[in-house]
Amino acid sequence: MKSFIRTAIAATLAVTAVAASAETKVTDAWVRGTVPQQTGTGLFAKLTSPQGGKLVAAESPAAALVEVHEMVMEDNVAKMRGVESVELPPGKTVELKPGGYHVMLLDLTKPLKAGDKVPVTFIVEGRDGKQESITAEATVRPLGKTDDKSAAGETDDLPEDHHGHKH
Numbered sequence: 001m002k003s004f005i006r007t008a009i010a011a012t013l014a015v016t017a018v019a020a021s022a023e024t025k026v027t028d029a030w031v032r033g034t035v036p037q038q039t040g041t042g043l044f045a046k047l048t049s050p051q052g053g054k055l056v057a058a059e060s061p062a063a064a065l066v067e068v069h070e071m072v073m074e075d076n077v078a079k080m081r082g083v084e085s086v087e088l089p090p091g092k093t094v095e096l097k098p099g100g101y102h103v104m105l106l107d108l109t110k111p112l113k114a115g116d117k118v119p120v121t122f123i124v125e126g127r128d129g130k131q132e133s134i135t136a137e138a139t140v141r142p143l144g145k146t147d148d149k150s151a152a153g154e155t156d157d158l159p160e161d162h163h164g165h166k167h
C-alpha cells in the first residue's frame with residue numbers, strides 16, 4: 001500500500017512539473033504612458049512558450065478594448081493593423097515591441113502615468129489547441145521612453161521626436 005501511495009504522489013508531482021514547465025512565461029511587461037484625453041496606448045512584453053503556440057488575445061481592465069496588433073512598413077508608410085495571432089515558436093522568446101507586434105489598449109478607463117501598474121492577461125493557444133491565460137502586471141513607463149534605461153529612470157539624450165534621425 002505504501003508503494004502505491006508513493007507511486008501516486010510521484011506521478012502527481014511529475015504531472016504537475018510537466019504542466020508548470022509547459023506554461024508560457026511573460027517578462028518585461030510595460031505600457032507607454034499617456035497624456036490627458038489620450039484614449040489608447042501600446043503594451044509590450046516578452047513571451048516565451050516552451051511548447052510553442054500563439055498569442056491569440058489579451059485582456060485588461062485598464063481598457064474597454066484590447067487588441068493584438070502589428071506595425072508594418074508599406075510603401076515607406078508605417079501602418080498598424082490588428083492580427084488574429086502572433087506565433088510563439090517553441091522555446092524562443094518573442095518580443096512585443098514598438099514598431100512590431102504589440103498589444104493596443106483602446107478606450108482607456110483613465111490616463112496612465114509613469115509608475116502605474118496595469119494588469120493584463122495574455123491568452124495563448126498551445127499547439128494542442130488548448131488555451132492558457134497568463135496574467136502579468138505591466139509598469140507604465142514615461143511617455144516617449146521605450147528602452148530599458150527608462151525603466152531605471154534614466155533618460156535619452158535626444159529629444160523625443162529626433163530619436164535616431166540625422167538631419
